[in-house]
Amino acid sequence: MSAHLSLEQLLALREPGVEPGTTEARDHLERCAACAEEFRRLEQRAARLRALPALRPSRDQWAAVQGRLAAEQRRRRVRWAGVGSVALAASLLAAVVVRDLAAPARLEASTELGSVMAQSRMLEEAIRAYGPEARVVDGYTAAVAGQLEERIARLDRELESSQFLDAAERQDVMVQLWRERVGLLDALVDVHLASASNVGL
C-alpha cells in the first residue's frame, strides 16, 4: 500500500476486531510517519471530546418527573376505584375511560393518526368543560398544570413544524407527537380530576 490511509481507514483501525483490509492498513501505519501522525491526531481529538466539561441542567427537573408519575398513579387509582357520584369527575373520567377503550393495539398509521387526534379532541373538550381557569387550585396543582400546558404548547409548535417533513416520515412523526399530546392532556385531566376530588366536587 503506497498511498496514505484515508480517514475512513484510520477510523476503522480504532474499531474492535479486524475488518478486511485493516491488517494491511495496520502494516502501513507502522511504516508511514504521516499516517501515524494523522492517527495520533484522531485519537487526540476523541480524547479531547471526552475531556469536554460536563454540562449541567440549570433547573431541577425532579419535581416535574414526580408530577408526571403522580398524575399517572392517580389515573390508575381513579380508573379502578372510580369517583362515580361526582358529576364533574365522572365526565372527566369518562373521557379517560373512553380513550382507553378506543386505544388500538396497532392500527395503520393513517387510522392511528385519526384515532389519536380524536382522543386529543375529546380530552381537550373535557378540560374545556371543566373550565380550570375559573377555578381556585393549590400551588402544586397550578405548577404541575402549568408545566403540562407549557409542554403541550411546545408540542403544538412541533406539530406545526412537522408539516415540513417528507411525506413518508411525516405520518410517523405526527402519530408520535399526537400520542404524546394525548399523554400530556391525559395527565392534565388527571391533575384537574385529583384537584376536583380533593375539594369534594
Place this chain on the structure above:
Amino acid sequence: MSRTLVMDSFLLADAESVVARARAGDAAALEAIYRAFESPVYNLARRICRSVEDAEDVLQETFFEVCRSIRTFRAEGSLWGWIRTIAASKALMRLRRNKYRDTDELHDEVMAFRREDVGLRMDLEAALERLSDTARAVVWLHDVEGYTHDEIAALMGKTTSFSKSQLARAHHRLRRWLGEEVTA
C-alpha cells in the same frame, strides 16, 4: 469491569441496594437515582440536542421512563448503561422530530456560506456544535460514550455503514474546522 459498571459505583454508592429499594417503589431511592445520574443524562442530552429546552425535556422524559420501568431493569447489568440507553433513545427521538431543521442539504448550504471562517481555528466545543445533528450525535455516542457502530445503528434505526459514514464525515469536518488538516 465495564466502563458503565465503573460509572455506577462512581456515581451511586451502594447502587445495588438503592436499585432494590427503587424496584420496591421507594420514592427516596428513585430520587437518589435521579440525583446520581441527572448530570450525565443532561450532558448526553445537551451534547446531542441543539437547545437547553430539548435537553431538559429529554432529562425529564428519561427519568419518567426510568421510574416507570425500574422493575424491568436487570440487576446484573449496569444501571448507567441502562439509563444512558433510555436517554440516548429519547434524545435521538427528539432529533428525528426536529429533522426538518437539519437536512444535510440545508446544513451544507449553511456551511458553504460559513466556509470563509474555517481558516480561523475553532475550539472543539464550537466545532462540535456546528456539526449536523446526526453527525454530532454519532460522534458523541461513538467517541465519548463508547457505543459501537452496531449499537448506534440500532438506536437510530439506520445501518451500521450509515453510522460509520456519519462518523467519518464528522471527523473530516472537525479536522478542517480545528485546523488539523495535513497539507502535504
